[in-house]
Amino acid sequence: MFIKVPKGTQDILPEDTPKWYYIKNIIREILTKYGYQEIRTPSFEYTELFVRGIGESTDIVTKEMFTFPDRKGRSLTLRPEGTAPVVRAYLENKMDRSSQVVKLFYIGPMFRCEKPQAGRFRQFNQFGIEVIGTKSPVVDVEVIIAALEIYKKLGLKNLEILINSVGCKRCRAIYVQKLKEFIKDKKDFLCSECVNRYEKNPLRILDCKKDNCQKIIKTAPIITDYLCQECKQHFKEVKSYLNDLKIKYYVEPRLVRGLDYYTKTSFEIVSGELGAQNAIGGGGRYDDLVEELGGKPTPAVGFAAGIERMIIVMNQQKIGWPKNKGLDIFVAKVSERNKNIAFKLLQKIRNAGLSADMDYSAKSLKSQMRIAHKIGAKYTMIIGEEEISKNMVTLRNMKTKEQKEVEVDNLINELEKGSLG
Numbered sequence: 001m002f003i004k005v006p007k008g009t010q011d012i013l014p015e016d017t018p019k020w021y022y023i024k025n026i027i028r029e030i031l032t033k034y035g036y037q038e039i040r041t042p043s044f045e046y047t048e049l050f051v052r053g054i055g056e057s058t059d060i061v062t063k064e065m066f067t068f069p070d071r072k073g074r075s076l077t078l079r080p081e082g083t084a085p086v087v088r089a090y091l092e093n094k095m096d097r098s099s100q101v102v103k104l105f106y107i108g109p110m111f112r113c114e115k116p117q118a119g120r121f122r123q124f125n126q127f128g129i130e131v132i133g134t135k136s137p138v139v140d141v142e143v144i145i146a147a148l149e150i151y152k153k154l155g156l157k158n159l160e161i162l163i164n165s166v167g168c169k170r171c172r173a174i175y176v177q178k179l180k181e182f183i184k185d186k187k188d189f190l191c192s193e194c195v196n197r198y199e200k201n202p203l204r205i206l207d208c209k210k211d212n213c214q215k216i217i218k219t220a221p222i223i224t225d226y227l228c229q230e231c232k233q234h235f236k237e238v239k240s241y242l243n244d245l246k247i248k249y250y251v252e253p254r255l256v257r258g259l260d261y262y263t264k265t266s267f268e269i270v271s272g273e274l275g276a277q278n279a280i281g282g283g284g285r286y287d288d289l290v291e292e293l294g295g296k297p298t299p300a301v302g303f304a305a306g307i308e309r310m311i312i313v314m315n316q317q318k319i320g321w322p323k324n325k326g327l328d329i330f331v332a333k334v335s336e337r338n339k340n341i342a343f344k345l346l347q348k349i350r351n352a353g354l355s356a357d358m359d360y361s362a363k364s365l366k367s368q369m370r371i372a373h374k375i376g377a378k379y380t381m382i383i384g385e386e387e388i389s390k391n392m393v394t395l396r397n398m399k400t401k402e403q404k405e406v407e408v409d410n411l412i413n414e415l416e417k418g419s420l421g
């Protein structure tokens, strides 16, 4: 019996890694264009960061974190999300002293101990954007359009933007009171999780996918009716900037996100293809989080998306991936006697900046040609006994099957000016 990957994790095999390069390159390219800089934080943090940052009563903190003591007994947690670590780094590295708004992005693995299902893994990769230091509604919109541009560049179709405002501490408290009053006499019809949420985190009931809960929620009061003047104005401006840019969106007054720290704008980008779990990214404002984590009151807004889910949707939408580049040259030898020359030439080709490989076991020329074909080499360089004694090799174009003899000293020249490309 051999050992398997831990439950809920997966290997990304060589045939798939080019997809990851491709996606990450597009993310980096577009976010750089928008003026964001990449930050990399550790894969684990002190547990307290997430308890304080994400919220004690959230699903993530109560049941999804991988938490373990280090050898001195301090509690560590594999990061379940990227925003709290970025804010921690922002404060720790005194980025709050910058007079500029800080615009950061990250790409990396996150860890949540969830029930594995389609598109959900216990180690998954996220990219995220964080803008810290401005309350301007313009950046809410910038975050949305930067994310949209990434999806569009990847070729994703049928995308919709859902937006909502979850208000601020003050107006949300009033709304939550109204919501509780409304649900109070219907509590018996809620699912057991929502009964729990009713006490700890009633807003999350709006998020429940169970039919019975949905039925109750449908007629519940909506938060946008209870926004204070400031929140109302902010939401109005976000919508008007989106209108100015002719970006279609739907106001979804029941949209709340799984993390406690959101304030004002909250949004999701959904794709028709994923079924019930159709959000492929989301985010919102978190004006209280920096203060919550020990900084001065500092408004901020962010977005995060799971890359595995993006790949699933891209596959469902049959979006073509760029072709693997393949190998430029496969070096084949007629006789084992020439393996030293073969290895020397191989290195010479690599030094000239071309990709090259050879067979390291004593295979026949026929099987070497088969390997060259299988790995998609553009050329095979054949070292024949007689030719090499004249300091010549044979170059075979694997597509056209044309062959020609080339002088070794002239090899790189030939390859460069030849139809390699």
Ligand SMILES: [Zn+2]
Pocket: 167, 168, 169, 170, 171, 172, 227, 228, 229, 230, 231, 232
């Ligand atoms: Zn408010």
Ligand SMILES: [Zn+2]
Pocket: 190, 191, 192, 193, 194, 205, 208, 209, 210, 213
């Ligand atoms: Zn429920």
